[in-house]
Amino acid sequence: MRIESVSAMAAFVHAADLRSFKLAGQHLGLSSSAIGKTVAKLEDQLGVRLFHRSTRAIALTREGEIFLERCRRVLGELEAAEADLAQTTASPRGRLRVGIPFAGDLLTPLLGQFMALYPDIELDLDYNDRLVDVIDDGFDAVIRTGEVSDSRLMHVKLSDFSFRLVAAPNYLAREGLPLVPADLARHRLLHHRFYETGKLGGWDPSVPDGMDLPVSLAATSLEPLIRLAEAGCGIAYIPSFALIGPLRAGGLVEVLPDVERRTSALRLLWPRSRAPLPKISVFVKFMTDQVRRVLA
Numbered sequence: 001m002r003i004e005s006v007s008a009m010a011a012f013v014h015a016a017d018l019r020s021f022k023l024a025g026q027h028l029g030l031s032s033s034a035i036g037k038t039v040a041k042l043e044d045q046l047g048v049r050l051f052h053r054s055t056r057a058i059a060l061t062r063e064g065e066i067f068l069e070r071c072r073r074v075l076g077e078l079e080a081a082e083a084d085l086a087q088t089t090a091s092p093r094g095r096l097r098v099g100i101p102f103a104g105d106l107l108t109p110l111l112g113q114f115m116a117l118y119p120d121i122e123l124d125l126d127y128n129d130r131l132v133d134v135i136d137d138g139f140d141a142v143i144r145t146g147e148v149s150d151s152r153l154m155h156v157k158l159s160d161f162s163f164r165l166v167a168a169p170n171y172l173a174r175e176g177l178p179l180v181p182a183d184l185a186r187h188r189l190l191h192h193r194f195y196e197t198g199k200l201g202g203w204d205p206s207v208p209d210g211m212d213l214p215v216s217l218a219a220t221s222l223e224p225l226i227r228l229a230e231a232g233c234g235i236a237y238i239p240s241f242a243l244i245g246p247l248r249a250g251g252l253v254e255v256l257p258d259v260e261r262r263t264s265a266l267r268l269l270w271p272r273s274r275a276p277l278p279k280i281s282v283f284v285k286f287m288t289d290q291v292r293r294v295l296a
Contacts, residue, residue: 006078009071011038012050016060016068092278093120099142101129102223105245107143110290114283121279129221130195134269140280141270143287145239148269154276155269156284158291161240163262165204165255166247171232178235178255181206188216188234195220203237206259226252241266241295266291 014024015035022032043050050064060068100107115123126132126139134142135152148155165178171188178184181204191213192201200218207213216234219225222242229236230251246252268287270280 006075008038008042009075011035012042013068013071013075015039015051015058016064019058021058090278091120092118092282094277094279095122095124096279096283097124097126097138097140098283099126099128099132099134099137099139099144101143101145102127102221102226102242105243106241106291106294110287110294113290114286117286118279118282121283128195129192135271140277141268141283143266143268145264145266147265148267150269152272153269154272155267156288158266158268158288159241159295160263160265161295163204163237163264164240164243164257165235165237165259166229166243166252167235167255168230168232168251169253171229171234172253172255174232181256181259182208182211184213184235185211187214189214190225190228190234190236191215191218192222192225192237193218193220201237202262204256204259204262206256239264239266244294 011024011028011030014027015021018024018027020032021035021039024030025032025035028035039050046063046067048063048067049061050067051058052061111123111125115121131144132139132142134150143158145161165184175187176183178187184203184207193199194201200215203213217225217228222238225236226238226242226246228234229238230246235255243252247254268284270276270284276284
């Protein structure tokens with residue numbers, strides 16, 4: 001669409017709304033004759049008359065009424081596009097409420113780096129392992145595992161990950177090392193319990209069907225499971241992204257490393273929008289790039 005066509009439509013809409021070439025010209029900083037010539041040229045291009053003219057007033061023709069509604073939609077879309085572009089190029093700032101699972105060794109250092117890069121963004125972090133409603137609970141972004149079925153959300157996969165059986169070396173020295181999945185039946189096991197349903201999370205697919213796994217402890221957050229496993233209280237079943245530090249430091253070691261593992265995806269979710277706020281856009285890009293780099 002040519003710029004002069006947009007200007008002509010704007011002049012026509014103002015003249016129609018104000019019912020005066022003179023008032024439309026005053027609003028746009030032009031003379032009444034300039035508005036009249038612009039509208040006349042537009043009529044010649046369209047091959048229809050848009051206004052009935054008299055010495056005292058102007059009034060829309062039937063064709064003018066139809067064209068007016070179309071012009072309003074076109075100009076409205078252009079204004080919305082300009083607003084979206086202005087929003088996306090604005091400096092990222094403001095409060096950013098983010099829901100994240102406990103994965104301190106992975107996410108917390110990255111959040112510190114993000115703060116240093118974007119000092120005008122105020123991070124409001126909600127650490128929890130429960131399934132939240134991103135929109136209804138007022139989050140700007142949420143990092144979660146699993147699949148996404150809510151059409152109101154945009155999402156990006158940060159990484160695939162596996163679940164791992166882990167325990168402290170002193171626990172295994174005391175209780176013995178499981179050699180096959182059936183050996184887990186005689187161990188102290190630390191379970192994750194889903195906050196929403198109260199059900200215990202599943203373990204590796206290699207655990208024999210019908211086998212009852214002992215429950216020495218259940219918690220709705222990963223953090224106590226990791227800390228209690230490090231303290232030698234039992235074997236825990238933890239996502240690999242939360243074990244970077246403990247495995248590297250030797251506080252935990254992997255149990256049954258060769259068994260089939262359950263896998264899932266770590267995702268970043270945010271409310272669907274034609275033009276996300278700058279603070280959300282930079283957070284999505286930063287976390288996507290950095291998490292993929294760390295877990296590569």
